[in-house]
Structures are given as structure tokens and as C-alpha cells.
Amino acid sequence: MKNQEILTKMRILSRTQIVFCGALFGLILSKGLALLPAFALDDYVAVHQDRNPLFYVSQGRFTQAAIQLILSFFGVTPTSISWTATVLFFIFAAIAISNSLTYIARGRGNEFTLAAIGALIGAHPYLTEYFTFRESLITQGTSFGLLALVFISVNRHESQQESVSSFYSLAWLAFPLVLLAGAQQTAFIIAIFVILARLVVDYCWDKIPVENTFAPNGNTPIIFALFVAIIAYVLMYIISRSMLGASFDTRGSILPITDILPRLDQVANMTKKNLIDSEPVLSALPKLLLATMATWFLGRIALNRPKTVAAIILLAGTMYLGSVFLVTISSVWWPVPRAMYGVGFVYGISLTVISMWLSYAAARWLTVGTSVIAIIFSFHSNAMLYDQTRLNRWDAWVAGEIAKDLLRRGVTSTQQVTLVGADWKHPVGMRTSTGDLNISALAVAWSAQFLMMEASGRVWNVGSVDQAEACNEAPAWPAEGAIKTVSGVTYVCMNQR
Structure with a gap:
């Protein structure tokens, strides 16, 4: 029995390593130019003077404010250490992506398909824009480090093959989740996407092998930790803004009710641009290829599992709304690509869930198609950085x-x-x-x-x-x-x- 547990853990580790390599390859292929020194508008200022930490607190990013204070103590600026931040970003993001995808798949699916999907997520140009703002890299890298910690912990917890999980067994993850939200709220939303996708997979799957079976309440520990984190973050956000008098950035303010209808029209036009149209950072071709590929494989699944397809479509739509949520509710309309990099995760997570119900031959074609699109994404990302x-x-x-x-x-x-x-x-x-x-x-x-x-x-x-x-x-x-x-x-x- 002990030897069987060791073999299971080795198989999980090898699988995660393959997906990690795919995600890391996609990140380096598309964002390697970021290792060369270059400045965005903010970087010219940030390399010479510290940002007031209250600027970040006003946006609910108290973890980023703490990072700023630490860097000031060391006597360095975020822009001046961008090489280190970029390298660590690659590693942390690849770990976060790989562990997120293996958590969703729950030991199923082809690891090379997941590796290609990881490369696609890593190569998406919306995420690349973060690499043009070197000031933001250290915080975004920290966010992915915290995201990696969360799903490494959950995967390790599940690899112990416990049939019944204590409701509070992962409650401690509320702490890194709060820090995650305090660093980048967008990364916290990505964590929600991953947990939601896992719930959809578990709900739709009716052939879970005995050795991979967990009790239905197996997901409740991480869900409990997530809800505790949400409540704690909201309370900390309200308290920190009021106690410190942080009101420097209007992006931390909510859209007035009178502006909701005009904003919905803006969001509709933005959605068309994000998913269909050509734009300065990404042409229409890879978007259309992705849509065609996803539709084709969904059609194949629909022949036998129409309810599963409906659940996947609902999941994708929910995640897209989540990826543009912060842009939508902000009083300032600022739909820059980096604010919506969650769209790349929407593509990747949706393809991961789709791959769970494909045959080996179909998954192989999904791997090829996803890899081609990831390379096209890297072309656009390189053009942006160049x-x-x-x-x-x-x-x-x-x-x-x-x-x-x-x-x-x-x-x-x-x-x-x-x-x-x-x-x-x-x-x-x-x-x-x-x-x-x-x-x-x-x-x-x-x-x-x-x-x-x-x-x-x-x-x-x-x-x-x-x-x-x-x-x-x-x-x-x-x-x-x-x-x-x-x-x-x-x-x-x-x-x-």
C-alpha cells in the first residue's frame, strides 16, 4: 500500500513537471524580451522615486503597499530590479499555471495537452503587457507565487488519498488568498476560476476511477478557505481605506448607478474587440482559430454529453465576465489589456475542461492546435515588447x-x-x-x-x-x-x- 502511494505521488509529480515545462516555455517564448531593459511611462518615474504606499492602499492592494515599503527599506525601486522580478515571474507563473491545470484535471487528461494549454496561457499578449510595466512585475510575480502556493497545497492535500476531508483542513489557505487579493485582485479572480472549473469537472464527470475518488465534500475545504478570504479581504479593504485616508486613485472607486447603462454598452464593444476583432496587440486570426477549435471539440462532445457542453459554455461565459469584472465596475473606464489578462486564463481553463472528455486521438489534435495558437500569441507578444x-x-x-x-x-x-x-x-x-x-x-x-x-x-x-x-x-x-x-x-x- 505504501509503495502504491509512492508511485501515485511520483506519477502526479511527473505530470505536473511536464505541464510546468509547457507553461514556462510559453512564458519565455513570448516574454523573454522583457529581460532587456525597457521603460513604460510609470517606469521613468518609479526608477527615480518611491510610490506612496497609500496609492496602492486606495486600490485595495495593501500587499503591494507592503512590498513597496520593503523595497524602500532595501533602497531599491521595482523598476531597477526588473531582471530579478522577471526571472522569478517566469518561475512562479509557470508553477501557478501548471498546478492550477493539474488541480482542475484531477489526474485525468493528457499531460502534453495540458502543457500546450499552459503555454497558451503563458503566451497570451494581454499578460505580456504587464512585462512592459517593469514597476508592476514584482507585485504580479508575487501574486503568481501566492497562487502557486495555494494550488500546490491543495494538490498535495488531495494526493494523500483521504476519502473524507475535514471542513477546516485547508482553512489556513485563507491567509495567502487574502495576501493574493491584496497584491492583485485579478490574480485572486483567477483562483476563483480554477476552483469553479474543478467544480464543473467534478459535477459532470460520472466515471471517476476508484483510486482517484474523493468524497463529494472533497472540494469544501478550499471553498471554505476562499469564502473566509473574501470576507477578510473586504473588511481589510474597508478598514485600511478609512483608517489611512487613502483616496488617491479613482480606479478604486465603484461605478455610479447612473452610469451603468452606458458602461454596459462599452463592455459589449470591448467584448467584441477582445474575442473577435483585430486590435493593436492581437490580430483576429488566433481569436478565430481558438473559437473554431473550441466549437469543433464542443460539438464532438455534445453528441454524447449535451449537458456537459452546456456546463462548459456556462463556465466559459462566467469566467469571461469575471475577467472583465474589475474594469466594468470601476468608476474610471480603463480597459487596457493588462487589466483583462484573465481572458487568457479563460481560454486555457475552458480548453482544459474540454480536454477531459476527448479521446486520445482528439486530444492530440487539440494539443497541436493549441500549440500553434500559443506560438502566434508569442509573435504578438514579441512585437509588443520590441x-x-x-x-x-x-x-x-x-x-x-x-x-x-x-x-x-x-x-x-x-x-x-x-x-x-x-x-x-x-x-x-x-x-x-x-x-x-x-x-x-x-x-x-x-x-x-x-x-x-x-x-x-x-x-x-x-x-x-x-x-x-x-x-x-x-x-x-x-x-x-x-x-x-x-x-x-x-x-x-x-x-x-
Whole structure:
């Protein structure tokens, strides 16, 4: 009996390792360029000064606030340690994805199919946008580390082959789940997706082998821990905001009732873009391939198990709503890709559940199709990251040339300099600009100054505005006469937006 338990644990470990390798491969293939230094708008600021922790508390991210305090104690900034954060992100995310998928599958399905699905989740471009904001990587990596801890613990608990689980046996997981929500609420929602998918699989499965059978209440310990975590997080969020007076970011505010109908229209248009249309970060082709592949395999399952197909469709729809939930309820409409990276998990988890009811031959074709789509995802992810390095070069060149011109005029670090009409894009342009992704720091008031400092190694007092009267008749920089001083303020006339 003891030898049988050892063999079972070795089989589970080998299976998880295969899925881990698939997820890690997808992450590195699509996001490896993030190891090269590059800055987003926030990074220019974050590399020079600490963010006020109350900024994060105002969004309910008290774990991230704690991380910021720890980094400040060490005397480093999130952007400056992005190499370490990126490498750890790859490892933690691959562990989280692999253990989540094996938890859903409950020892069933083909491990190479799950590995391909893990690669697809890891390669999705929406998740890649996090890698363009190096400031956020350490928190998002911590979130995946906590997610990995949760499902490693649950998988280990189940591998003990207990027929009856104590209701409180996993209650301690409420603590890492609260920390998870306090780091990134989106990652906490991913944990809910995984647990929900497992419930659907268990509900629909009627041929569980005896050696893999657990009592129906086998899922209740993690569900109990999840509900305790939700209650605890909500209480901590309310208390921390009120006690600390954190009200810096409107993204932490809820949408007013009067704006619900217009927001629903926006969400409908966003859904069409996310699932069907081409967009700057992802073309329509892989979306249509995914939809076609999923529909085809669902059709095959529907011939014998129509109720199972209905449950899978309901699961996918529920998870999609969950992936856009925070964007939908926020008082600020900010549907940037990184805020909806849960869409990649919706695809992956849905395909995982579908694969449970496929024959070996059909699962092999699902593996091939999923792998092809994961590679296409990696193409788009690489283009996004490469565009950022191009943008950084162009921004640095312009900032450096402006700095030279200012120094020739004798402008010092204490004098006010205002960039007027700097565009958010360069004349050459790039394909992956959307939201605040891959737009020029020259046009953004709070990042232009730190861009100038990074490009020149000098302290500047720089702002950026759309237009100014001093530039009404001036030619556009770099023409002669584009820089003028009026009432002690030096204007760099770049254009009129």
C-alpha cells in the first residue's frame, strides 16, 4: 500500500513537471524580451522615486503597499530590479499555471495537452503587457507565487488519498488568498476560476476511477478557505481605506448607478474587440482559430454529453465576465489589456475542461492546435515588447537632443522647461500602441521630466502641455527658433496638438 502511494505521488509529480515545462516555455517564448531593459511611462518615474504606499492602499492592494515599503527599506525601486522580478515571474507563473491545470484535471487528461494549454496561457499578449510595466512585475510575480502556493497545497492535500476531508483542513489557505487579493485582485479572480472549473469537472464527470475518488465534500475545504478570504479581504479593504485616508486613485472607486447603462454598452464593444476583432496587440486570426477549435471539440462532445457542453459554455461565459469584472465596475473606464489578462486564463481553463472528455486521438489534435495558437500569441507578444525598445530609443534620442539644445542656451536644472505639443507617437509610428502602452513619455507631464533625466544624466525641471501661447507663431522643434524663453519659462515648441 505504501509503495502504491509512492508511485501515485511520483506519477502526479511527473505530470505536473511536464505541464510546468509547457507553461514556462510559453512564458519565455513570448516574454523573454522583457529581460532587456525597457521603460513604460510609470517606469521613468518609479526608477527615480518611491510610490506612496497609500496609492496602492486606495486600490485595495495593501500587499503591494507592503512590498513597496520593503523595497524602500532595501533602497531599491521595482523598476531597477526588473531582471530579478522577471526571472522569478517566469518561475512562479509557470508553477501557478501548471498546478492550477493539474488541480482542475484531477489526474485525468493528457499531460502534453495540458502543457500546450499552459503555454497558451503563458503566451497570451494581454499578460505580456504587464512585462512592459517593469514597476508592476514584482507585485504580479508575487501574486503568481501566492497562487502557486495555494494550488500546490491543495494538490498535495488531495494526493494523500483521504476519502473524507475535514471542513477546516485547508482553512489556513485563507491567509495567502487574502495576501493574493491584496497584491492583485485579478490574480485572486483567477483562483476563483480554477476552483469553479474543478467544480464543473467534478459535477459532470460520472466515471471517476476508484483510486482517484474523493468524497463529494472533497472540494469544501478550499471553498471554505476562499469564502473566509473574501470576507477578510473586504473588511481589510474597508478598514485600511478609512483608517489611512487613502483616496488617491479613482480606479478604486465603484461605478455610479447612473452610469451603468452606458458602461454596459462599452463592455459589449470591448467584448467584441477582445474575442473577435483585430486590435493593436492581437490580430483576429488566433481569436478565430481558438473559437473554431473550441466549437469543433464542443460539438464532438455534445453528441454524447449535451449537458456537459452546456456546463462548459456556462463556465466559459462566467469566467469571461469575471475577467472583465474589475474594469466594468470601476468608476474610471480603463480597459487596457493588462487589466483583462484573465481572458487568457479563460481560454486555457475552458480548453482544459474540454480536454477531459476527448479521446486520445482528439486530444492530440487539440494539443497541436493549441500549440500553434500559443506560438502566434508569442509573435504578438514579441512585437509588443520590441516596439517598447524602439520607443525607448526614439524617446531617448529626442530627449537627448532637446537636452543639448537647452544646455547650449544655458538652461539649468532649476529653470522651468515646458515641452509644448509633444505627440504621443513618433513619425515612424508603431503597431502596438493602445491605452498607455507604447506611447511616448514626451507627451506625458509626469514622465517627461524623468525621461529627460534618464536620457541625459542631468536633473531637469520639465513639464509637458498640449499648447502654449508662446508657441503660436514658432516653428516646430528641431527648427531654429523652436526654443524660446518667456517670463522665465523656457518653451520647447514641438507641435500644436
